[in-house]
Amino acid sequence: MQVPSHFEYERAADVEQVLALLARYGPEARVVAGGHSLLPMMKLRLAAPDALIDINDVSELSYIRVERDELLIGTLVRHAELLDSPVAAEHFPIFREAERVIADPLVRNRGTVGGSLCQADPSEDLSAAFAAVRASAVIRNAEGSRTVPLREFHVGPYETVVGDGELLTEFRVPIKPGGSSAYEKVGRRAGDWALAAAGAAIWLDGGNVADVGIGLTAVGAAHFVAAEAEEYLRGRPADDESFAQAGRIAAEHCRPTADQRGPVDYKRHLAGELTTRALRRAAERART
């Protein structure tokens, strides 16, 4: 059995208490919710926080709802809840598709949306999905709160803008008419991390692309976004040819690294292939 080194453990009841505990324990404290990334790292002794602040009782962070023209997702929402959410699926089918291929039911029952984003694994699926739909993140601290576009949320692998003493509390996704979304992922088997994955959100204006968001994961795309492909598509006909070209552009601009999941040329190819497929399906949905 793999066992972690010594740590203190606190259980918080609300956001105020989380912030107070973060202040008390300082930068070597970590927030734990589902624990499906942090605990394995601790057991492998890749992480050795002084203290864990358990937020599983902070039920105020557990909601999915529409307010005005935004979908709001609390950060303590479990993957399984987002997967099963009719309101999320109604506006953004990408979430259901991404969640369906994240890990396995056990992890999805426990792991949280906020935890996944804060872990900031370069192969994480929701980062690409949230980037595609241009979500923003709400971060609370002792002074109040700030809102950061998802596309500025990640600083690098395993690094985000959430600072010491801060807590990620909410995602906000703008709802606009005339659009839909889709997610495409390839792994070596069910529950595997992505070899590459692409999420697309598209808004149509007649036969043309009015706006588009393309998220990529596991291929070294800056901020999980295929920005050049998005730019190319805006205003173009929403057809196979445009989507194929957008895929080529996405492939060209990502920066995958080789590992046992695959060599660079394969991952680059896959980034393009999956971008094209996701765009095609998102557009099909937007038309109906």
Next chain:
Amino acid sequence: MTETPQHHGFGSMRRKEDARFIRGRGTFVDDIKLPGMLHGAILHSPHAHARILSVDTGAAEAHPKVKAVITGEVLAAMGLAWMPTLSGDVQAVLATDKVRFQGQEVAFVIAEDHYSARDAIELINVEYDALPVVSDARTAMDEEAPVIRDDLEGRTDNHIFDWEAGDRARTDEVFAGADVVLSQDMLYPRVHPAPLETCGIVADMDKVTGKLTVWATTQAPHAHRTLYALVTGLPEHKIRVISPDIGGGFGNKVGIYPGYVCSIVGSIVTGKPVKWMEDRSENLMTTSFARDYHMSGSIAATRDGKVLGVRVTTLADHGAFNGTAQPTKFPAGFFHVFTGSYDMQAAHCEVTGVYTNKAPGGVAYACSFRITEAVYLVERLIDLLAAELDVDPAELRLKNLLQPEQFPYTCATGWEYDSGDYATTLRLALDMAGYDALRKEQAEKRARGELMGIGISFFTEAVGAGPRKHMDIMGLGMADGAELRVHPTGKAVLRISVQSQGQGHETTFAQIVAEELGIPADDVEVVHGDTDQTPFGLGTYGSRSTPVSGAATAVVTRKVRERARLVAGAMLEADPGDLEWDAGRWFVRGDRTSGVTIQQIAMAAHGDLELPEGVEGHLDATTVYNPPNLTFPYGAYICVVDVDAGTGKVSVQRFIAVDDCGVRINPMIVEGQVHGGLADGIGMALMQVMAFDEQGNHLGASFMDYLLPTSMECPSWELGATVTPSPHHPLGAKGVGESATVGSPAAVVNAVVDALKPYGVRHADMPLTPANVWRTIQGSPFRTDLAIT
């Protein structure tokens, strides 16, 4: 609740052991908790090859909860720094001079709790001097390759053995005269058995009685007891090995690991019981791997598709210590059964074993001593030949399969196959698959640009090791004992040497007694996994339990029956020679109303009935079964896949498996074994490999990197059966535990290669991951056993 009917004899019945497993009431090694028990943890080498300059254990020893720190030096003082392997080599228990693979055991900490032991590991300071590494077997024999085993006197290279089988000259002759000769290099990559329960031990040395009791994850408790006696010098009767419930073995739990020896030493040193349980990474990095065969195979045939011969040269990567588990005479296991299921004139193989900076072990993982590799080789060659001749692979197989009248059949490398009706089995599989319709569907899909593949594998296994004159492990012959006691009320206790790791022995073996004695299987208790309570035998691996211990059980039960005949004669006042047996009763020939049941006989045998001169009373019996030959189960497997050319992703659509394992004692358990093995096969074919980079780093040391298949990758299995009894097994049964693992990978690979035919693909090495398949389509496959760059 419906009551389960009492079950007499063979047939599907629910497993007796599952009552405790599904209630969480099993007792596994990690469930053993003894008063005062201490906990061990191992410090592993981060380097694949390095000289040890110093080991500083001061800080670890100063940890308040640490009781002892054992290093290679401590063991050396006791003469225990090295231990013999199952292949006549030696292996470091704890490294003294060098570390030779990443993860090698360097020190053992014993503490009051597992957490403290693990914490103290980090307080040990080892100074290493890194050395050049051999991580690619193909470079092991290079002039400039570093010598890994400089501990062995006079060793100047990394060569372990050369071994050959078959007739080289005759094979050359056959090849020279053939119309068609095809050759293909193929790798069977290094994989791991990865049982759900990792390896572990609780060692308890009682200094007062001098008795060592060991609870360990072992597939071979008796062999372990003898080896502990030979290695440590402890008297064998003062060693008791208990193998409690075991969570999967697959060959991983055949050998003795350094952690076991360290725990025993730890218990001797501290006077307290010591527990050591591996974690997942330790299991994947240090314990018995399987395969790692680099094969260059060739097949010779006539223009019209008659196979004439097969030959192969193999480079076998054995890791840093030659620790493969197999009968002594066969350094390449039973690999030379690679002529498979086909009638051919000649065959020859050469195998060269080499040392590399990787973990030792070998053979493990449900392979029947390297028959997995052999089946993969010949089944790929047959498909290559079919593609070359543009003949349907099913038709080519039917043309070359051994015919029923050829049995017993002695193959070109000397194995005597016991029985078979191969074509019937293949035809059944083809029918179940709807083979012609599948080929039609494939043609339609190809016309639409979609990739569909159909792969066939026809395998012959050789299991049930084995005849004593041919087979031993470290000098221990491979015969199994069995003891059967029948209590006065007619309930029975069977004691056997083989140890279940999930195979359902408590049910299957009870059913054998039930069948032979005419009593309900629920009236038979099976005792196993405890050397103080069971007769000697070599353990469970190589699908040997039913062929060897199953036979022993039948024989011992028949002995009991014969003893009962004598008692029944006294009861019926008849000549025992005039009695007939039927369904649990002896009766006077011709008078079926006259009989006495085995229960009545048992009571009489223990009662005051006057017995004839020379009849002992009681019914108990013992036996030892020395198998006259191996048994040769076989099967026809058909796999159907779709391949996404854009992503390289393979999805298995259907899998048809027709197994012939002779008489089936519990068909439900047989099917369960086949289900598991087929999943193994999909795992190996599509996702599993332990690759190593140039520094010898293990690139599959967790379940994030070393993938096991899930139900999502497995189709709903379509199983069929034919029954061709073994002529020499008392029940006509053959082993089945490994059949599906042995037979299925070739079917999957053949299916994928078939799907890729439009791209001119002839072969692709396992695992067929999306990246590997896509690169194969591009014409630039990579080596799957090395780091991907």
